[in-house]
Amino acid sequence: MIPPLTCEEAEGQARQALAANDPARAEALVRAFLGAGQGAPVAIWSLLVLALRRQGRFAEARPIQEMLVDHLPSNLDLRFDLAETLLQLGEFERGWREYHYRYDLVHTVALARKVQRPRWDGRAMAGKTLLIHDEQGFGDTFQFIRLVPWAKRKSGARLVLQINADQESFARRIPGIDQIIRRGELPPPFDMHCEMMSLPMALGLRLADLPGEMPYLAADPKRLRRWRDRLARLPRPIVALVWAGRPNHANDANRSMSLSTLAPLAEAGGGSFISIQKGPKAAEAETPPPGLTLTNLDREIADFDDTAAILRVADLLISVDSSPVHLAGGLNRPAWVMLPYIGEWRWLTEREDSPWYPSLRLFRQDRPGDWGGVVRRLAAALRELPTGARR
Incomplete structure (x- = not known):
């Protein structure tokens, strides 16, 4: 039994629990305070929302967030947080409206483009x-x-x-x-x-409108011919790997890993692994973990056109949540996406597929930080891939 806490104590201890990646304890602390019937400021309710979201319980967080927005409609931080919850739940109609506030927050207002013309609202405007x-x-x-x-x-x-x-x-x-x-x-x-x-x-x-016509992206024909020749001698299936995103991304520590974490993929046997990793983490491909034979293409990839051509030639992309995933999806090429326990809103919840991209398969962490379990499931799935050349 958690003893009664003052508002300041409840808020402080809940924040400490969240900082220690213990959202369940943060939830218990906040609920104990709320249960005492003393009334609660917005900060306490917001901490409960955050604790629920960190546990993947978006449906439970939603009514609390709607209550907060109803009482404080001018609080744009609350509205943006509600937008992400709604989009995560596939509630697109209100979700997109609330997402409009993404450039009105204190830390984002400087990023907004100041355009002296009205924003398009879906109207017909022939001749304009x-x-x-x-x-x-x-x-x-x-x-x-x-x-x-x-x-x-x-x-x-x-x-x-x-x-x-x-x-x-x-x-x-x-x-x-x-x-x-x-x-x-x-x-x-x-x-x-x-x-x-x-x-x-x-x-x-609407969710039902997705994915639309696929593919909607195309590779450059000249690059495609070049990469078909470059990769022609590699045994199939050819599996491209990306294990880290952009390091200055706000959520990078949660979504990225080291190449060594992918070592168990080698146990699947057969085929070829190629690295299309860019950025600082690309250097890890120079010394891959024992057993993982890897062709490092970092220095040969000049831009996204090279990456797109490689994805057209390769049989599969295995990647963290980063731009190559969206490129593969737009090209309608097979990709297996490694997602943290709580992924971004665009991946929705509790799904192994994506309405945005029919060619993607999602591999989510079973618990926060457990990339090992994800990689073991990937290795098992790789064993089921047919061998031999495919186009």
Whole structure:
């Protein structure tokens, strides 16, 4: 039995429990305080929400979050947290509306693009120009660029897409875009605009609408010929590996691992492993763990066009939650995704598949931090892959 606590004690101890990755204790502390009937500030209720979400209990957190938003509609942090819970539960209608507040938070307001034109709300606007601009990370762009042709059809507008230089080539292979400019360039005159990740709100995107036409991304034909020749002699199945995401990502410690963690994959036998890992962690492929024979392609991969071509040639990608996963999904290529115990909202909950990408299979941690269990299940699944060449 937890003795009665003051509000300050309950909040302090619950925060300590969360910092120690013990959300169950944080929940018990907060519920004990609430059960005493003393009334509770928003901070206490928010800690209960966080404790529930850390345990994957989003359905239980949702009504508490809705209560908080109803009482404090101007608290945008609460609204954004509710958005992520709703999207995690597949409740897209309100989820996309609340997600609109992502650039109104204290720590994100500086990231918002100041556009002196109204945001597109899904209306028809034939004879006018609609500017769509990308945002956030590479994976987000690969995931949501599928909606650009949808916006073209619904708006009937002349469509200008502003995109980062690293993904411009993929946009040029997508139909329905009238003009492409790079991020940082001055756009032509336009009548309305929309952030790429606000397109679901404008389009009224529902879970049942996914995935849409697949694949919606395409590899460069010249790169594809080059990588088919480069990898032609490797025994099949060819399995590409990515074990770490961008190190400055806010959730990187939760989603990334070391190459040595993947050593048990070698026990599956047969085939070939190739590394398409980029960034600081790519150096680990120079000295792979014993038993894991690995072809390191880091220095040969110049950009995402190389990665896309490799994924077209390889039989499978095994990766943490990073941009190559979304690239594989958009190409409709097989990928097995290693997810932490609590994955991002886009992977929903308790699913081994993804409505966004039919070619993906999700391998979630059974408990926080347990990558070993994930890798053992991957190794078992690899043993069931047929050998021999496949295209």
